[in-house]
Amino acid sequence: MRRVLRDSDLRRLLLARLVTNAGDSLYYVAATWLVYALTGSTFYTGLATFLVLAPAGLQFLFGPLVDRVPLRSLLVGTQVTQMVLVLVVPVAYFLDALSVWVLLVVMSLLSLLNQPAYPAQSAAIPRIVDREDLVAANSVFSVAYQGVDAAFNALGGLLVAVVGAVTLFVVDSVTFAVAALLLLGITIPAAEAADRTEGEAGDETPEGTVAADGGDPGPESYLDSLRAGFSFVRGTVVSRAMLATVVVNGSLGGVLAVLPAYGDALGGEVAYGLAMAAIGGGLLVGSLVAGVFDDRPLGLLLGGGAAFSAVVWATAVGIGWLPMTVPLLAVAFVPVGVTNVLFASMMQALVPEASMGRVMALVGSVSAGATPFGGLLGGSLAAVTSPGLVMLAGAVGFAFVALWVFAVPDLRRLPHIGEIETLRL
Template sequence: MYELLRNPNFLRLFVGRIVTNAGDSLYSVATMWLVYRLTGSSTYTGIAGFLSMAPSTVQFLFGPVVDRLPLRRVLVGTQLAQGLLVLVVPLAAAFDVLSVWVLLVLIPFLSLLNQPVYPAESAALPRIVADDQLVRANSLFSFAYQGVDAAFNAVGGLLVAALGAVTLFAVDSLTFAATTLLFATLAIPAVDASDRDGPAPESRASRSSTVDHSERSTAASDGGRSVETSAEGSVISYLHDLGEGVAFVRGTVVAKLIVGAVVVNFAVGGALAVLPAYADGLGGASAYGLLSAALGVGLLGGALAGSVVERFPFGRVVGLGNVVGALAWVSAVAVDWLPASGLLFALALVPVGVTNVLEAALIQTLVPDELLGRVTAVLGSASTAMMPVGALVGGVVAGAVSTAVVLVAAGGSLAVLGVYVLVVPSLRRLPPVSNVSTLTAE
């Protein structure tokens, strides 16, 4: 870990991710709670969840853009635009025109601007760290994604109760400003055009185990394509790039994993949408922040455990882990008492955090650099496609029946994923990540 943190480019990317995730956590807590307080309806929080998650389903469209444009410009531009947009809420409140409709219009635009960020960061990591550091790098990034979320979800809940949700939007704009400055100092090596076709899914032999960018193009500091392909900007070329990302994923074990993830994400989308209403019965805004923090703590624990369990067979870790996680999740709903429920929710998501880290390392190790943005975006869109639908359905079901039904269904989906991995031979037999030499499903 220490060696990674001595890498200045990794450190800037990592710190930038921490800062912006802190702001995102405050924004998420403030948004869902403000929608709930303005309407008192889980149906509206379901709609808000749908609008927030729906743009992730088109993340794959940004893959060719990420692979084509300089990564530094993508990161800086998205942070700057989001920082300006979040100021709409405090301005609307200042002029006494804030309503739930302002939020429902704003939410999808902010989410859409965030879609290129994760593929860009994922594409940047293998260019700035060595192959044998990818699992550790992804563990640290999962800490940034989930650990900071856990802390600032709790802080966000307390700040909402103490200061009001609108204040957190103003704070969020400052975090975007700080991240914009950090990302502006990145130097990300470019991928040479001659490597564009890359190796087949079975091999990544062209990648060196160390990072040596001395022979990269002069455009390398932005992390974009080399000059030879800078003129390619046609729609045909874009569609070709997009097709390459989809074609690479087809027929791989990752594609099979997505099938199970779709079920989980549908149910989890519903759970996140009804969490404000569920927390309101346990103590209000502070309870909502603490429950959100518990979910983040679980994902963080799994992320940090990823580098520990990477030596065990991938299939068994994912399969058995999610079955155990399902039992913990359903127990949390049954207990319905905040300290115990929070702990059980956290334990339930540890296997999910482990899975996230191991899958990311698997993909980044075996997918060619020049395809990584496209492949990551395709996988992101496919795996999260049902989350917004789940949020919408969950909000409606909770309004008609109860939040407990939606939450129990989310726990059941973890069991479905675990059993699915254990009964599909090509998934169950997956060895440790370091021993996987191909993504092709047998």
């Protein structure tokens, strides 16, 4: 990890991500709790979850944009725009015009503006570091921002109780400004137009597309770029994994929707912040130890890890006692942190740089597309049943992933990522 951090551009990209994540963690806890405080209804927290997460399903539309425009300009522009938009909530509050609908509109717009940022970051990392350093670089990023999420989710619950939710919107605006300044100093090399792995699934990507900062975007149209992303993923092991991610993300969307009410029953806004921190903490630990598992069969890690998470998650919800539930929720997400890092590293190693933006955006869209609908359904279901029942959906989602991986030979037999030479089935 130390070697990859010697690169000043990677350090700046990482610091910008850390600062933004810190602010966003405070903002998300504050915003979701504020929705619950204004309405007292899981239906509205479910609606908030839907509006915040639904734009992630449109991420694939930004993929061709990521591949065709200067990445630094795109990253800086999204930060500055969000910096201004997030101030709408405190301004509305001081004008005595704040309502749940103002809050929901701001939350959804902020989420939409954030969608190009993640595929742009994913596209930038393999341009900055060598292929052999991708696992270390992705592990550093996952460790860093999951650690920030865990710490600031917990801090967010405490600060909401101490200074109020609206103040944290101002803090988030400052973090966007700092991140924009950091990103202004980054130099991102031009993408390589040629495929790095001959005969790889990316052979279907049309020639002439160059995702270079300041370079010629080539003759390919936006729709051609969009279709190329779908063509790349079709017939690959990634397409086999998508159904599992849709199911688990849908179930976790329901969890996020009812977590404010569930946390309130366990101890109020601080308990909610701790539950959010537990999820981020488990991802952090998994990201930290991901490098230890990069020589283990990926299929076994995916299936076995999901089965382990299902059992631990169900136990955590079944106990329903804050001192035990919070650490068990964290443990349930450790395997998720491990496999997230390894799967992202596999993608970045095998997807051509000139197609990275559209492919990563498409995968992100499909993976996250079910989450907002799960949130809307989970919030509505909790309103007529109980938040605890919807919380169990997380265990069901993990169990489905385990069953799917072990039932599909192409996933079950995945070797360790160093032996995977192609994404094609």
